[in-house]
Amino acid sequence: QKEVEQDPGPLSVPEGAIVSLNCTYSNSAFQYFMWYRQYSRKGPELLMYTYSSGNKEDGRFTAQVDKSSKYISLFIRDSQPSDSATYLCAFLIQGAQKLVFGQGTRLTINP
């Protein structure tokens, strides 16, 4: 079983739609939960970071963590064509420095 499962998509939605991206994980030692965005031929950039169960909001983005179900989500409201990218969930163990990434979901927002 993989440590992290993420649907690779591709996912295509119309502009203005609400997008939901999800990851499940199996490692109970994961204590930090992140979402990275990666544009084509660029490095990943950090979008959201949290370490507790619950919701965290930043503008149009909401990160949700459910530690009991080992499930994290990223919601994008009022999606824009500029949100078209690959979204990677990532996890970190307390005291360790190596990020463990999901496969990435390729998202396209159609104008």
Add this chain to the structure above:
Amino acid sequence: GAGVSQTPSNKVTEKGKYVELRCDPISGHTALYWYRQSLGQGPEFLIYFQGTGAADDSGLPNDRFFAVRPEGSVSTLKIQRTERGDSAVYLCASSLNSGSGADTQYFGPGTRLTVL
């Protein structure tokens, strides 16, 4: 300020050759990481430096891979006797390593390695 830079941006080599990939971290960042990203996959951890020393090299796939950071700034990833399966984008990241919680890792654009 400048972000993480990586050179070359693209490298094409023949099977069996030796390659070096360079990473310039953000100034002042003491932690440096190498990841490898195969097509359609997320990045996979290779090695982590704290200062000049490799604090965790558990992700290096075999002894053909080696990385150095002699002065605690620039790092070089070295691959000997390259194989076609080494073809991937090699990403470098750096972080401040403040010691509190999880430091944000800032990624460079990567070096796209193609082994023919």
